[in-house]
Amino acid sequence: MMLRSGGRGRPGPAALRWLSRLAPPAPAPAEPVVVRVDSSNVARLGAPKPGLRPRQLLSLPPFPAGADPLPGRKVAPRRVTAVSWVKHYFADVPQEAVQAHFNRRMVFSECSEHEVSDESIRTQKHHLKKIKHNDVMEPGMRIHLPVSVAEGEIKRRYETIPTATLHPNKDEIEYLKRLVIHRDSAILVLNKPPKVPMKGHLPVHNSMDVLAAAALSYGNEEGPKLVHRLDRESSGLILMGRTKESFTRLHWLFTSINLARTTSQTWNKACEAYMQKYWALVIGTPKEREGVISAPISKVLLDDGKAERVILAHPSGIDGAQEAITEYRVMGPTINGCSWIELRPLTGRKHQLRVHCAEALGTPIVGDYRYGWFVHQRWKQNPHPDFEPFTGEPYKLRRPEGLEVQKGSVLSKVPLLHLHCREMVIPNIAKFLSSAGEWHDHGAPWAKEKPCLLRFIAPMSPHMKISWNVMSSYLV
Secondary structure (H helix, E strand, C coil): CCCCCCCCCCCCHHHHHHHHCCCCCCCCCCCCCEEEECCCCCEEEECCCCCCCCCCEEECCCCCCCCCCCCCCCCCCCCCEHHHHHHHHCCCCCHHHHHHHHHCCCCEEECCCCCCCHHHHHCCCCCEEECCCCCECCCCCCEEEEHHHHCCCCCCCCCCCCCCCCCCCHHHHHHHHHHEEEECCCEEEEEECCCCCCCCECCECCCHHHHHHHHCCCCCCCCCEECCCCCCCCEEEEEEECCHHHHHHHHHHHHCHHHHCCCCHHHHHHHHCCEEEEEEEEECCCCCCEEEEECCEEEEEECCCCEEEEEECCCCCCCCCECCEEEEEECCCCECCEEEEEEEECCCCCCHHHHHHHHHCCCCECCCCCCCHHHHHHHHHCCCCEECCCCCCEEEECCCCCCCCCCCCCCCCCCCCCEEEEEEEEECHHHCECCCCCECCCCCHHHCCCCCEEEEECCCCHHHHHHHHHHCCEEC
16 A cells, blocks of 8 residues: 555555665775784784874984094094985994884985975975985985984883982992993093983082092092083983093093193094083974074172072173084974974083073973973963974874873973083093003094094983884874
8 A cells, every 4th residue: 555655566665665774785995804803812804004194204314524523533434325425424323223124115315406304304205216225325414214213122110320429339330320421531421311410519419529539439549520411300411530631631622622722633633523412302492403503601699699590691691691602403204293393502501502592592491490481381281283304294192001100201291401421532631641640632542543522422311212112202
């Protein structure tokens, strides 16, 4: 009867609804389907997992033009290949990891007459080409590679110094010896952890100078002395002189190259190659990707002289300003509103890098609450969208699996200062100075085979290493 209600030979609306349910199912998607077995040993059908996404790119400085582009080697090479330049820059990374990136064709170089920027990478208008490990480097050539080349193992426990006493105990002595990167007859080079003071006074007994003098004498009558200083919250390379002569000459070098000059051309040439490089994570991105900051700074007293603060000096120069010059370079794109930058101070003023980043560039260092408190508040309250390189798709930070300790990293509510003295090139003073304190202008006869320069690279502290790993990993 229902079939006749709509007319002869035409089914009614109810029949149409009933027959529509018998329609064949929609065709299966063309995408492949795989079988997955979960933790409960139950097999399920699903789409395959997406492939590996490209990592954030890290840009190396331009290849220098000169007779010795790789300081610290005994013999200057005639030609430098791409893998040699990357291994030289990442001396603290296993060579197998560097070679693996070349084998996977993940290392790029800029094409001529084109500059790579955040906007060009986001819009896929970059001009990069893949290079091989044996490609010869030319002056001005710049290499880009994933930040995964510098990723290290994340430590679950932090290397904190033991409870301080007036006389270092056995644990403190062993701990300090693990910090030593280089030791010879003239100097000691250490990788200072954060939150350890440099210079001790009456209420501070666990400072680096007090502990090193008691634990790192290595049989000398006097302990080593600090040639330069780092902030208490900073980490990285510190240099100590083991003799009075080595301490004096290196202290002159860190103060001014002109003070360290002698009649020896070999020594003077080695002094001209002296440099320090810092890695820092800043909030925001400088307007220019690289440049030179020449901004004098001065000190002001607060709280009736009980505290002091460093600020940019007035242009008139009447407030006791000190010259301060810093070279900087942005290392990669902006991630979570932050950027990794490389800093090279040409003068050694107190809080110079922190003030230049906060006040001159307008991008304070993460964890620097003295010079960037208000910027930290806005940064934590207003998350910034980020974009995946090559595709331009948005992504957000992810928490790596197995990472339980995040104290001090960019993921914590109160990050520690992200400023690390990573690289240092100094003259090999042990080549010119004998154990008896005699100075040799052309190098000691027994030290002719020693290089004129020493180059050191210190791995990042655990909280900065976690920030590096987290900010180079992302999930859409």
